[in-house]
Amino acid sequence: MTSLDIQISVEEGPWPSEADLASLSERVLGASAEFLKREEKQPFPKMPPEVSLVFTDDASIRAINAEWRSQDKPTNVLSFPAFPVTPGKMPGPMLGDIILAHETLVREADDLGKPFDEHLTHLLVHGFLHLFGYDHIDEDDAERMESLETRILAGLGLSDPYGDSDPV
Numbered sequence: 001m002t003s004l005d006i007q008i009s010v011e012e013g014p015w016p017s018e019a020d021l022a023s024l025s026e027r028v029l030g031a032s033a034e035f036l037k038r039e040e041k042q043p044f045p046k047m048p049p050e051v052s053l054v055f056t057d058d059a060s061i062r063a064i065n066a067e068w069r070s071q072d073k074p075t076n077v078l079s080f081p082a083f084p085v086t087p088g089k090m091p092g093p094m095l096g097d098i099i100l101a102h103e104t105l106v107r108e109a110d111d112l113g114k115p116f117d118e119h120l121t122h123l124l125v126h127g128f129l130h131l132f133g134y135d136h137i138d139e140d141d142a143e144r145m146e147s148l149e150t151r152i153l154a155g156l157g158l159s160d161p162y163g164d165s166d167p168v
Contacts, residue, residue, distance in 0.1 A: 002033040003048035004095075012057035013102030024117065025053055028124045028156065035152045042132060043090045051131065053124075054099040061101035076104045077123040079130035087133045098127035112161075122161045125152050 006025050010018055029051065036042035058074035066072040068080070082094035100123055109119035129145055136142035150160045 002030065002037050002044050004029055004033055005048045005050040007050060007052045008055070009052070010055045012060055013055065015055045015102055021053070021055060024120065025124060028121050029128055031156055032125050032128045032152050035148075035155060036132065039151070040088060040148070042088060045090065045093055047093060049091055049093055049095045051095040051128070052097040054097060056099060056101060058101050058103040061099055061104070064099060074101050074104050076101060076108055077127045079127040081131050081133070085131065085133040089133075091132065095128075095131040098124065098131070100124075100127070118158055121156060121158060122149065122153060125149050
């Protein structure tokens, strides 16, 4: 099993307990790392690389989104790789940060008719892939990233979050 050093910070919002978030995150990110290692031949450092998870609210993520992406609005998840990474290349000892917003996540889960934990799982996988250099800026990259997300989620027993939608 590929080991990760997962650091969790619950900053704002009515999130589940830190123990529950740690358990879910370890399962989801561990499965994601194993998938990337097995299916994408993604190398990992010998020492478990660190990933920081920040669980916050819409106000906090809106401020971060405005400062770093010039988008003055809340979003569901932001990822900040610690170092530039290309998919399939060795990452550094710190993968980076994944920041999630509670209100947006709850609102989207309700709109999608999905349980909170399933949508959180999807966003953790999505954010984790960004830390390895995957993106969805153009259609080809979006198709590749969404395919990886779908396959990782299937391994976790979850359905395709994109269904019949076009890549974003």
